[in-house]
Amino acid sequence: MSLNHMEESGNHENLENLENLGKPERFMSLDLSTAYNRSIANLNKEDCSDKVIANKEQLLSGEHELWGVPFILGKHEGSNNVILLKDETVELSFEHPSHDRQLLFLHAADFKETPTDAEGILRPMMGTPRLGETVCEYKLCYSDGTEVSFPIRRRYQISEFQTRWGENSFESVKHIKPRTMQANTELPHNQAPQIPWGQSQLRTTFQGFGSQMHHWLYALENPYPQKNLVRLLLQPLEGTAFIFGITGTNLATNPFRWNPRAQLRYTSAPGVVLNPFGPEANIRIDLGEIIAVTPALDYRHEQWLDNANPPLPVPKPNEWIIDYTAHPDALLFVDNDHSMVSTASTVSTVNTVIPLKELEKHQSFTQINAADRKVTLRTIDRSNGLPVPAKIHVHGEYGQYLAPVNGHRLPNPHWFEDYGTEHVQGLHYSCYIPGVAEFKLPLGPVYIEVTKGFEIRPIRKQFVISAETNTIEIELEHILPWRQKGWVTADTHVHFLSPQTALLEGEAEGVNVVNLLTSQWGEMFSNLGDFDGKTTIGSQENGGSGEYLVRVGTENRQHILGHISLLGYEGKMILPLCTGGPDESGLGDPLEATITQWAKQCREQNGLVVMPHLPNPRAEGAASLVLGEIDAIELCSFENEGINPYSLSDWYRYLNCGYLVPAVGGTDKMSQITAVGTIRTYALLQGEAFTYDSWMQTVRQGNTFATYGPLLEFRVNGCEMGSTLKLTASGGTLDVVWQVSSVTIPVTRIELVVNGELGEVHAADPAAGHYAGQWSVPVKESCWIALRIRGQFPDKSEIIAAHSSAIMVIVAGKSCFHKTDAVTILEQIEGSTAYVKSLATKADDRTYKQMLMTLTAAHRELHNRMHHHGITHNHTAADHHQHLHQHPDHHHH
Known part of the structure; x- marks a missing residue:
């Protein structure tokens, strides 16, 4: 049987330029048509195993490019299109002598089972496929009479069409090469995912992906390419083999062995x-x-x-x-x-x-330049020379991101898709390191950025990597002394991190307290096993430094009534985590709790209750606040675009009605596009030691501010934020003292807010970084006062970058109470009641009545205050309450 070389084949349209480039053919497929002795379509039990017969439609014929190598398989005018190597030696003669450096075989072994003993044990344990068993022998014959034989062994040069997981081959590859793929989230909207979501996160397939019957590629090196190769002898030994095609090549090295990235x-x-x-x-x-x-x-x-x-x-x-x-x-x-x-x-x-x-x-x-120089990067505290966690970014001269050896080269920015320690800011990627990290860097210039919270000046420098570069140390200097003054930082709202990852990211971002919240999304739950109602990760009693803490709480949620963050409570988990159906709890779940009931239970279990991501969902949280079950409201970092005036509008109306609830900052982090502490809480400890409990108590007292970067101190008549000042009926003049500093976002304006209106304004020089001032503010009526900071990043619009908690001023014993704001709060309570009565999926009667009692109590409390202040108002049809009427003409229906 003589063999002819055929031209390089496979994807001809992509190869048409080779001649123009003057490149000789790299591959020549051998014409095996005279050697084929079986038809794939007609394989029977005399030929091979039942498994092969059952899957024969998956066997290859025709033209294929496999791992970039062209094969012409089964090119024959008759029906035979495969060589079955079973009982007889097959001889292949070359019509013209070959001098190929390598012969590339596409072949596979038939299945061969090893019998077990009575206990199901294999003796000897060769595995499946049988490791090292010689299936056949390929012999190269030269014109000078010399011959060279090559044993073809299972799991070396050949393997079976299907293999057990983990029993791969050592010198041959499955016919489908590994491919790059997109995560399902990144697919075009009109393209259906082909694989499960989790597997798509790999961003790469594996050898043989998508194939039920693996064909094996083996590169047999010709030891004497200078000689005339005239024949191949294919001899069966301890099994049956299929040979589908052979391609010759003069490549110097194995085409299935690729170079590093x-x-x-x-x-x-x-x-x-x-x-x-x-x-x-x-x-x-x-x-x-x-x-x-x-x-x-x-x-x-x-x-x-x-x-x-x-x-x-x-x-x-x-x-x-x-x-x-x-x-x-x-x-x-x-x-x-x-x-x-x-x-x-x-x-x-x-x-x-x-x-x-x-x-x-x-x-x-x-x-x-290849990123192959191993370099240790260390972030050092200048004050003591010790490594400290930080956020780090490295890129090369063309802007290419350079990840640490144990980091994602392509960080995933999508919702709940990665527990990695990265931050994605547009096209700018960073990672968190515990103070020391190993990188592989290219020779030449690299650019390194290191940040660590709001009190340390960011560092951005160029370094030149040489063949002698082993270590880069970057010193971090604590510029602003807020921590030394007793302020501690916190993120009140983080999801989808492991506790240890949260601890690393918190320390790297300079966040002393990270509140990691367990919750539910339909039939999905997060961090369930991390909640135990007692452990503060990072505390001294749990083996940590005590300076950076993580506590697992819960965010309990209902899509209409609202969300509530329950922080630091002790004992059993407050359930249900979510209620009342999608999109928070599961479809068909009845409404079993109100926001207020959850909040009350948290406080009974010594926890801190935060109304999250103000203002939405905007409904029954109003009842919780009116009943005094809310410890703080959370200004959130949605889209990282500053504190939203819409959010402030909601908070201001509560303050306008005399509800002195402090502000905290929380990110609601759910993916890598948000860094822990992007917006954060600063709370001032009054001399006591820093613990999670002392932090909660400080927040309850209200000496806090929320910030994207600017740090502030703010006092009125010497009183801290969260205080209440009492003046006589004649009022008085308030002495307002403040200072503001920023090493991150440039400050543009410092504003005094009085009852939600703009009072005094200080126009700031963004380049200065440090500001201080004093205002005298005459007061005749009760009011609240707070400090609001605006800032502006380069090429961005001005944002509200920080906001203090308020100080309440009571004149003549009469608290603030703004008519139109009170009506909007009451309307929320009435709307929540209407929902419970009309659309909410009912639980048992007892639960239903308890929820209505809670809402009625809140409605009565606020309604009575409105009457006390002489406020007339409209009622919704859902809640006529004639039993509260004191005067028949005070309602407008």
Whole structure:
């Protein structure tokens, strides 16, 4: 049986430029048509096992490109299209002598079972497939009469069509190469996921993915390529083998062995968007794989270096960073691009093909130095020389993100999709390190950013990595002394982190207290097993330093009535976590609790109750506050765009009605786009030691402020935030003293807020960083006073960057009570009652009546205050309450 070489095949449309490039053919498929002795379609029990027969439609024939290698399988005018190596030796003769350096076999072994003893034990334990058993022998015969035999053993050069997990092959690969893939969340909206969500998080498939019958690729090295190879003898030994195809190549090394990850910078034609995924892919590598394509980023280093607030990077037009892994002789294909210009000739066709070895000839490509220099990065506290956790970012000269060895190179920014220790800010990626981290960096310039909260000045510097660089130490200096003054920081609202990850991120961000909240989303629960109602992670009694703490609480939620954060309570978990159906609890769940009932139970269990992410969901939380079951309201960091005036509007109306509830800051962190403590609480301990309990007590007292960066101190007549001042009927003049500092966001205005209205204003120089002032404020009627700070990042709009808790001023014993604000609060309670009565899925009668009693109590309390202040108002139809009427003409219906 004589063999002919056939031209390189497979994806011909992508290979048409090879001749133009002057590149010789790399692969020649052998014509096995005269050697095929079986038809796949007609395989029977005399030929092979039942498993193969049952799956014969999965066996390959025709033209294929496998791992970038072309194979022509079963090219025969008759019906035979595979070599079955079972009982007889098959001889293949070359019509023209071959000098190929390697012969690439596409083959597989039939299944072979090992019998077990009576106990089900294999003796000897060779595994499945049977490790090391010689299936057949391939013999190379040369014109000078010499022969070289190669044993083909299971799990070495060949394996079975299906294998047990973990019993892989050592010298052969499954016919489908590993591929880059998108996470399901990133798929186009019109593309259905093909694999489960969790597996898509890998962003890479594995060998043989998607195949039920694995065909094995083996590169047999010709030991004498200088000789005339004239025959192949294929001899069966201890099993049955299928040989589907053979391709010859003169590549110097194994085409199935790829080099380590590498990077290119590429300039595309204007308007071209590179896409390595799926049927729309316009960039690929044959003997390798594109790992990722990301925009090259412009950090504008002249503005970035040594700048506390540089702008975020922007993509460079038509510039891309291509991560890939490939054989040295691989070809890169870029489609629909006319921009590549070779120094030798212009390449301008629909499908551009470039050997990786010749990239330097093309002006559109720059090979980026390999990130292979091992460097230890240490973040050091300047005061004592010890490593401290911090948030760190490293990028190379083209803006390419350089992750630590144990970090995500492509951080996942999506909701509840990753427990990694990264932060994603647009296209700017960072990670959290415990003070020391191992990196692999490229030689040449790298750019490092280190941040740690609001009291340490951010560091952004350039370093040049050389072959002698082993360690980089970066010193952090505590600039603002708020912690030394007794202030402690907290994030009141964090989800989807493990407690230890929360502890690391809290310390790296300078957040002393991280409240990690267990909750429920439909049939999904978070951090259930982390709640025990007693442990404060990081405390001295639990082996920590006591300076950074994590406590697991719960966020109990109802989609109409509202959410409530229950922090630090002791004992059993307050249940149900969520109630009343989607989108908080499960479909069909009845309404079994109100926000107020949850809050009351938390306080009975010595916890702290926070009304989260003010103002929404905006309903029954009003009842909780009116009944005095709320310890603080939370200003949140949705979209990281500052404190929203809409949120403040809700808080101000409670203050206007005399409800002195302090402000705290919480992120509601649910993904890596939000850093722990992006907005945070500062609370001032009054001389007592810092513990989780002392922190809760300080928040209850109200000496707090919420901030995105600016730090403040604020006193009225010497009294701290959260205080109540009492004046006589004649009123008086208040002495308002404040100071503000910021090493992060530049401050633009410092405002005094009186009853929600703008009072005094100090226009700040953003470059100064430190500000102080004093105002004299005449007061004739009861009011509340707070400090509001505005700031502005470069290239961004001005935001409300910080807000103090209020100080209440009572004149002549009469508290604040604003008519229109009181009516809106009452309306929320009435609306909540209407929902419970009309739409909410009812639980048992006792639970139903208890919920209505709670709402009625709140309604009566506020309604009576309104009457006490002589306020007339309208009622909704849901709650006529004639039993409270004191005068028949005081309602307007």
